[in-house]
Amino acid sequence: MVYEVEAPKYVRLAQTIQRRIEDGTYPPGTRVPSENQLVQSFGMSRPTVVRALELLKRDGWLESRQGFGTIVRGRPAAAEEKDRRGREALERDESRTPGRLVEVGEVPVPARVASALGLPKGAKVLMRRFLVEEEGEAVELVSSYFPAALVDGTELASSEALGGSLRDHLESRKKVRFDHVTERVSARLPEAGEAGLLGIPDGVPVLSLLVVACDAAGQALQVSDVLLPADRQELEDTYRLS
Incomplete structure (x- = not known):
């Protein structure tokens, strides 16, 4: 028997955004889609989108810049170790x-x-x-x-x-x-x-x-x-x- 719990929605959304950063869909230095755009694109609630973005900021994939919004930093060095x-x-x-x-x-x-x-x-x-x-x-x-x-x-x-x-x-x-x-x-x-x-x-x-x-x-x-x-x-x- 396998006991496997599906990752929470915000984690799965964060993983999808990570993949898009890695494949060049969201290049470093560019802005990620707005919260409204992500809500509409993925059919997820705003709290889920906000939590996914916060997770990516915490782990170094994204950063907030005043006057620019949320910017892609790229794959953080720490991710290679994980x-x-x-x-x-x-x-x-x-x-x-x-x-x-x-x-x-x-x-x-x-x-x-x-x-x-x-x-x-x-x-x-x-x-x-x-x-x-x-x-x-x-x-x-x-x-x-x-x-x-x-x-x-x-x-x-x-x-x-x-x-x-x-x-x-x-x-x-x-x-x-x-x-x-x-x-x-x-x-x-x-x-x-x-x-x-x-x-x-x-x-x-x-x-x-x-x-x-x-x-x-x-x-x-x-x-x-x-x-x-x-x-x-x-x-x-x-x-x-x-």
Whole structure:
């Protein structure tokens, strides 16, 4: 069972504005649409829009300038650090990472992954599952899924650990370009095989970080489900209060 709470509306709106800043729709130095325009464009209430803008100002994406309104600052340096876990999953070199490749093969696409890849229920995808270890202890189980159309002409189906990242491999072999990532965090009880690989007892949940990597058009190229034993994790963030 997966326990996943959808992000609040203001957070989802803030994430949409972030993506528009990153793709150049709202370039640095320009004004973002007015509150009225955002209310009309996204069909959200004014308090939701105001809260989203305040969140983006707090995190350094936007700033208020007297006489100019709300101005785009661009992607803050701190945001690069917060993306570290998802980027690691995409850019990990299997041949140089402590651990082992435990499974490679065609599998029915899991429901959460199907939604991200835009595939129907029961469709087949290629899965590469890698167990990351530190000093002989399993610390992370990464299951990466690829649509069949991206597998032909690559070494993704190889049972050997690949040199370089899976991202680099796809970009060089299929001439695609990874553009942005969406991360979704949830908690669930692991399947028996997952629990066995991670070495956790019955009843201990895992944190699931679903990393959806897309091209500039928003088409998902790779989805990685990163499982972390919940009893060994501590999430921490530090930020200023206005």
